[in-house]
Amino acid sequence: MDDLKNSTPLAERIRPENIGDFLGQEDIVGEGKLLRQAIESDNIPSMILWGPPGSGKTTLAFIVAKITKSKFITFSAVTSGVEELRKNVELAKMNRRLGQRTVLFIDEIHRWNKAQQDALLPHVESGTIILIGATTENPSFEVRGALLSRCRIFVLKQLSEEKLVQIIKRALKDKEKGLGKLKIKTTTKIIESLARMSNGDARIALNVLEYASLISDELTLEIIKESFQKPQLFYDKKGEEHHNIISALHKSMRGSSPDAALYWLARMLKGGEDPLYIARRLVRFASEDIGLANSKALEQAVAVYHACHFIGMPECSVNLSQAVVYMAKCKKSNDLYVAYGEAENDVEKYGNLKVPLHICNAPTKLMKNLGYGEGYKYSPDHDYKEEQEYFPKKLEGKKYLKD
Numbered sequence: 222m223d224d225l226k227n228s229t230p231l232a233e234r235i236r237p238e239n240i241g242d243f244l245g246q247e248d249i250v251g252e253g254k255l256l257r258q259a260i261e262s263d264n265i266p267s268m269i270l271w272g273p274p275g276s277g278k279t280t281l282a283f284i285v286a287k288i289t290k291s292k293f294i295t296f297s298a299v300t301s302g303v304e305e306l307r308k309n310v311e312l313a314k315m316n317r318r319l320g321q322r323t324v325l326f327i328d329e330i331h332r333w334n335k336a337q338q339d340a341l342l343p344h345v346e347s348g349t350i351i352l353i354g355a356t357t358e359n360p361s362f363e364v365r366g367a368l369l370s371r372c373r374i375f376v377l378k379q380l381s382e383e384k385l386v387q388i389i390k391r392a393l394k395d396k397e398k399g400l401g402k403l404k405i406k407t408t409t410k411i412i413e414s415l416a417r418m419s420n421g422d423a424r425i426a427l428n429v430l431e432y433a434s435l436i437s438d439e440l441t442l443e444i445i446k447e448s449f450q451k452p453q454l455f456y457d458k459k460g461e462e463h464h465n466i467i468s469a470l471h472k473s474m475r476g477s478s479p480d481a482a483l484y485w486l487a488r489m490l491k492g493g494e495d496p497l498y499i500a501r502r503l504v505r506f507a508s509e510d511i512g513l514a515n516s517k518a519l520e521q522a523v524a525v526y527h528a529c530h531f532i533g534m535p536e537c538s539v540n541l542s543q544a545v546v547y548m549a550k551c552k553k554s555n556d557l558y559v560a561y562g563e564a565e566n567d568v569e570k571y572g573n574l575k576v577p578l579h580i581c582n583a584p585t586k587l588m589k590n591l592g593y594g595e596g597y598k599y600s601p602d603h604d605y606k607e608e609q610e611y612f613p614k615k616l617e618g619k620k621y622l623k624d
Contacts, residue, residue: 272377
């Protein structure tokens with residue numbers, strides 16, 4: 222156990238070295254997928270890997286590094302600038318003259334500014350460099366359009382609980398690079414809990430697992446919670462607690478309690494909920510619970526959805542807070558929600574009632590001869606005060622909305 226304390230982190234040690242061991246992104250690197258074929262044939266294009274933390278972007282780049290016969294250069298957008306890029310470009314030009322390609326992996330490419338990205342562009346365009354960029358941010362907003370157009374975009378998804386369980390079990394079993402020699406006692410249920418708490422992030426799951434192994438040779442729920450080094454928020458995005466907390470947020474806003482709404486918002490975000498999911502719920506709430514009482518609520522909700530999409534977490538938490546408080550403080554009306562429900566019930570009850578002929582269009586002579594559109598009163602000609610029926614005959618005079 223002492224030598225484990227001084228070793229490379231577990232997440233680094235057990236990184237897959239071949240595409241067959243890479244878990245969780247079958248949509249892009251499964252059997253027969255173009256990217257997998259490109260990697261296995263060592264003929265990769267310039268690409269941007271976009272996905273949440275711990276989804277495998279860096280691991281996929283390192284697999285390319287193991288397989289490719291090209292010169293593979295790792296480059297950090299956080300610590301490296303244009304001067305270092307120039308040195309690597311000169312190296313790439315020399316490699317090219319010697320018949321060797323150069324793959325440049327830029328982690329967190331979204332952190333590079335316009336000038337830095339512009340300096341890279343001509344070398345990607347000319348083929349001097351094959352670019353692999355990794356980003357947690359939407360590349361449409363964070364990567365220059367000219368550079369983006371020269372790259373394939375591959376979207377990595379948040380790892381499922383099932384895949385995280387497989388990764389954790391592999392780490393526990395691996396005696397050479399993992400924790401197999403420690404013979405840690407645990408259960409499938411505990412492993413599933415760790416996977417669930419890690420919110421789709423393999424790096425978090427493995428870091429917590431490694432720390433827990435230093436505390437005890439038995440993996441329990443209490444040890445896991447302690448290893449997270451923060452109050453563990455039980456928030457199962459697929460289970461009951463997810464529905465309970467979104468319900469609490471919704472009802473707090475409906476009940477005009479902005480403080481409670483902020484609390485439940487924080488619970489969801491700290492539990493790892495997708496901010497766009499919350500933003501979508503706010504768009505629904507704006508029409509369902511506020512509706513005609515304040516039509517600007519929908520504008521606010523849609524604007525916040527775009528803000529969340531644009532800047533992501535953690536920055537968009539304040540945008541969501543603004544919307545949640547605004548919704549909670551708004552005057553409420555569910556007239557639209559109730560009215561639509563009644564209209565929907567009538568559709569289900571009466572089926573396909575005929576449209577009255579006078580409000581049907583008559584695009585052909587035959588339809589006009591059959592009475593389509595006959596007797597229709599054009600509203601502007603009557604100062605919008607004309608009296609005519611718009612419902613099917615069976616529903617004439619029906620009212621859904623309150624006056």
